[in-house]
Amino acid sequence: MKNIIIDTDTGSDDAVALVMALRDPSVKVIAVTTVSGNVEVNQATFNALTSIEYAGTYHPPVYKGMAKPLMVELETASQVHGLDGMSDKGFRKPSQVIESEHAVNALIRLAAQSDGLTELLTLGPLTNIAMAMIQAPEVMKKLPRITIMGGAHFYTNAHTVMAEYNIMADPEAADVVFRFGVPITLVTLEACQTQPAPLNADDIARFRAAGEAAAFCMDCNQVTIDLAVKSYGREELELPDPVAYAVLSRPDLAKTAFDSQTIIELGGTYSRGATVFRTRVGFFETAPLEINSRVVTEVDGLAFKDFMFNLLKN
Numbered sequence: 152m153k154n155i156i157i158d159t160d161t162g163s164d165d166a167v168a169l170v171m172a173l174r175d176p177s178v179k180v181i182a183v184t185t186v187s188g189n190v191e192v193n194q195a196t197f198n199a200l201t202s203i204e205y206a207g208t209y210h211p212p213v214y215k216g217m218a219k220p221l222m223v224e225l226e227t228a229s230q231v232h233g234l235d236g237m238s239d240k241g242f243r244k245p246s247q248v249i250e251s252e253h254a255v256n257a258l259i260r261l262a263a264q265s266d267g268l269t270e271l272l273t274l275g276p277l278t279n280i281a282m283a284m285i286q287a288p289e290v291m292k293k294l295p296r297i298t299i300m301g302g303a304h305f306y307t308n309a310h311t312v313m314a315e316y317n318i319m320a321d322p323e324a325a326d327v328v329f330r331f332g333v334p335i336t337l338v339t340l341e342a343c344q345t346q347p348a349p350l351n352a353d354d355i356a357r358f359r360a361a362g363e364a365a366a367f368c369m370d371c372n373q374v375t376i377d378l379a380v381k382s383y384g385r386e387e388l389e390l391p392d393p394v395a396y397a398v399l400s401r402p403d404l405a406k407t408a409f410d411s412q413t414i415i416e417l418g419g420t421y422s423r424g425a426t427v428f429r430t431r432v433g434f435f436e437t438a439p440l441e442i443n444s445r446v447v448t449e450v451d452g453l454a455f456k457d458f459m460f461n462l463l464k465n
Contacts, residue, residue: 160188160275161198216254220321281324300395302426319424348452362465407449
């Protein structure tokens with residue numbers, strides 16, 4: 152069994168990934184840490200507790216983390232997830248309460264205790280992770296791998312022309328993480344967009360009928376589904392964070408991937424937060440190639456949906 156920590160800005164697709172992880176018998180979630188992103192950190196923490204409640208399994212401790220990015224103001228994503236990050240459905244109040252320890256301190260403590268056996272999955276801006284690396288670099292180097300939902304090739308992201316939201320929301324933090332030296336698996340936005348990975352209307356109906364946990368995962372994404380109807384004229388649900396979780400749990404689901412020196416662009420009106428994938432040394436470059444990540448851009452969509460359905464159904 153693989154031990155993992157999940158760091159999340161719990162919006163609606165994060166919620167699905169949390170429920171999947173908590174219902175996956177091959178994984179044990181030893182902690183959940185929260186950060187501002189899709190919603191501010193207090194709401195993200197409440198949403199994490201709600202997701203754990205609806206998973207219907209065990210209750211890992213939840214630690215509240217950073218309230219704002221390292222150097223910029225917080226930009227949330229309510230247009231994608233709803234004002235509360237969960238489509239404003241008013242789900243039942245969770246029974247679990249948060250821990251008193253700050254998420255950054257918890258990450259450092261858990262990394263120190265892990266003996267290199269606990270992996271980290273990040274589903275939001277990398278603020279907590281960067282702060283832990285800055286405060287305790289030797290301890291955080293014990294992490295064997297970080298799987299990150301984030302990044303995209305240029306022109307494939309709906310949020311800005313150049314940058315995917317999780318990286319754009321705190322590019323300075325992402326820069327710290329990608330320069331740090333712990334091996335990274337980066338699951339990009341494209342990985343969830345390539346057909347047939349997005350859920351279609353039939354998939355959504357099948358999940359809604361599969362029990363409380365599966366229905367919750369569709370209901371909390373209703374704003375996202377409605378946005379697809381408005382934008383594309385059809386019901387569709389892209390699930391970036393669940394795809395990232397699936398790659399962590401089932402690496403064989405990754406169909407297209409490449410090794411890269413991933414560089415975070417920190418300047419520019421439109422390019423700030425862009426992920427630059429450097430895979431070779433160009434003719435006019437002198438800097439050596441320093442591979443820091445395995446970049447996943449496509450998954451087996453049908454196998455992903457079967458994997459998710461089998462975890463969520465009652």
